[in-house]
Amino acid sequence: MSQTLAVVGIGMEGRESLTRRALAIVLKAEVLAGGARLLDLFPEVQAERVRIGSHVDEVVGSLASRLGEKRIVMLATGDPNFYGITRVLLRHVPRESLTIVPNVSAMQWAFAKVAEPWEDATFLSVHGRSMERLPELVRGRPKLCLFTDExxxxxxxxxxxxxxxxxxxxxxxxxxxxxxxxxxxxxxxAALVELKADPVNTLILLAIQDAPEVGATWAPGLPEEAFDHRTPHAGLITKREIRVLSLAALKLTPRSIVWDIGAGSGAVAIEAAKIARDGRVFAVEKNAEDVAIIRGNVTRFKVGNVHILHAKAPAGLETLPDPDAIFIGGSSGAMRAILVEASRRLRPGGRIVVNAITMETLHEAVSVFRDLQFDHEAILVNVARSKPLQGKLSFEALNPVYIVTAWRAGDRELLTHLQN
Known part of the structure; x- marks a missing residue:
């Protein structure tokens, strides 16, 4: 008896959408599972019928326990691998025990109906999910397609x-x-707000040419004036030149999990969130006034993937998910404790970047990294900005900053191997 579970996708045209191979698999089923509408498409199949309703995990788990007893076939809509049943199946069934026969997905049908190419589209689903980050995920994308629900x-x-x-x-x-x-x-x-849609629907969004939110671009290194922050004498904001170099050192990806410790105004967290738009950024700040400023900046820049933790690190870090990148802009005297916790939690291939203004902070950070047997490097950044002076060009020096970057010993070799 087959040790596999076959999943057959059904297209919009019902059983007529099936290939000979797919139809043969369904007709030979001894256990046929699926939604009521799909099961009704095959009244002639003499098989035990398992209806999949709201308790999907429970049903799939039961079917998985019967592998090898009977030929089990599951009916799905469209392509099971595209926002479909496959993710649930993989929680219960080994990959090697799955045979998947896909069909045309609802997304493909929608684009075909409106004669619109879809290879450049972004696909999102708000079906049973939070819409908190939806504006951020939509903004700037020229073409999108969404699954919705009631x-x-x-x-x-x-x-x-x-x-x-x-x-x-x-x-x-x-x-x-x-x-x-x-x-x-x-x-x-605006008109769509007033429409009541059929529960079975697909929504396509096409950017209007020259729309400001679509054409707008962003590059790291926003000027300090773009952020609310305390005055230079009372509070701190990472200067744009230092911010760019620190973000580069973190080696962020679109899905990175980032900690910004001693977040201040949240400038680094916000720019990190722009890079890690499909990840999450956690801004950790002990000062209540700065926490309020971060909240305001997060709202201004509409970065829904920035989460704020009002705490003095390392307190509270145990509540955060393990990070791929950690930026430390301020430690409030707890540098060693923070770095020890950071090193313990950092994911493989991750990076820690410390900004130090004083030699004492630099020495402490480097010393701890040595004790932790982390590879590390440090650069001293001196920046001078031009300013007008009686009609002539002059320069004003900013405070020098040490940028220390550290990674777990062996990670560089691992990354080089993966890149090759």
């Missing part, structure tokens, strides 16, 4: 975007594709 409906999506001052998109709402109530509506976000 709560996070196309109307709710449009409302969330407009509330975030994002209105530079045309909407194409595709409802009940392949069904009796098929309808395609081309509209604006």
């Amino acid at each position: 709560t996070n409906s196309p109307s709710a999506v449009a409302r969330a975007l407009l509330e975030a001052h994002i209105d530079g998109y045309r909407a194409i709402l595709c409802e009940d594709l392949g069904g009796p109530a098929e309808r395609i509506t081309r509209t604006t976000l």
Whole structure:
């Protein structure tokens, strides 16, 4: 008896969408699982029928325990690997025990119906998920396609975007594709707010040419004036030149988990969040006034993936997920304790970057990294900015800053191997 579980995708045209191979797999099933609508497509199949409803994990776990007893076939809509059942299956069934026969996904159908190429589209799902970060994920993307649900409906999506001052998109709402109530509506976000969509829908967003939120670009090194922060004499903000070099040293990826310890105004956290747009950034700050400033800056720059922790590190760090990158802009005298905890939690291949203004802080950081047997390097950055002086060009020096970068011994060789 087969030791595999077969998953067959059903397209919008029902059983007519199946290839000969896919249909043969379904007809030979001894256990046929799927939603009621899909099961009804094969009344002639003499198999035990397992209806998959709301308790998906429970049903899949039960089916997985029966591998090898009978030929088990699961019916799915479209492509099971695209926001489909495969993720749940992999929690219960080894990859080598899965046979997946995909079909055309709802996303592909939608783009086909409106004759729009989709290789350059961004695909998102708000089906059963929070929409908190939706504006951030949409902003700047020229073409998107979204799965929605009855709560996070196309109307709710449009409302969330407009509330975030994002209105530079045309909407194409595709409802009940392949069904009796098929309808395609081309509209604006403002009009979409008023529409009640069929629960079975796909939403396409196309950027309006020259819309400011779509064409806007960002590069690391925003001027200090872009952020709210305490005055230079009372508080601190990482200067843009130092910020750029520190961010480069962190080697962030779009999915990085970042700690910004001693976050101050949140400038580093916010720019890190722009790079790690699909990751998360945790700004840790002990001063209540600065925490309020960070919140204001996060709102201003609309970076929903920045989370603020009001604590004096290393307190509170145990509540955060393990990081890929750690920036330390201030330690409040707890440098050793912070670095020990950071080194313990840092993921493989991760980086720690310390900004030090004094020789004492530099020495302490380097000393701890040596004790921890971390590889490290330090650079001294002297920056002078031009300023007008009686019609002539003059320069004003900023305070020199030491940037210390550390990584676990052997990680550089690991990264080199992975890159090759």
